[in-house]
Amino acid sequence: MTPLDELPRIGAPATRALHGAGHTGLGQLAGVPRTELAALHGVGPKALRLIEEALAEHGLRLG
Template sequence: MTSSLDALPKIGAPATRALNGAGYTALRQLAGVPRGDLAKLHGMGPKALDIIQAALTEHGLDLG
């Protein structure tokens, strides 16, 4: 199943809150953002980062 670029993937409530708090509301906004920057957000773990990367890869995009 292909993820939408207009929504965040299903990554769990803490990670979703962390992204929303940092101003990210759509997958497309995460393209090019350094993985290390996202990892610093409280609630963002390695599993969530892997899910985000996989969702971006489906669209030919990447984390920075």
Template sequence: MTDATDADLPRGIGRPATGALTLAGYTRLEQLDGVPAKDLLALHGVGPKAIRVLTEELAERGMALG
């Protein structure tokens, strides 16, 4: 399993969100392309701020949440 500190996720989402996403198997930003925001919000530690940051970071790379 990948440690949250090794995850390729934006730092701006915060440590709780990074840990929650990593535990759910998301270690790279690209893996979130097409994933519904409501699924991510269901993870303990992922809140509206994390969704906003992820949405912005994905958009910069031509990707989006589902």
């Protein structure tokens, strides 16, 4: 289980994109619209799926 203060293993481009947008931990992504994350360069369908799965482990989800 990914801790809420860390990002899941989603690949370097997606991690850089999230850090660039100010998201440094999984907990910060709860409630963020999926479309907002998908618009970030480097965040693709696989990264979104992994983020959603990691959030679901904590009973959370994207907006």
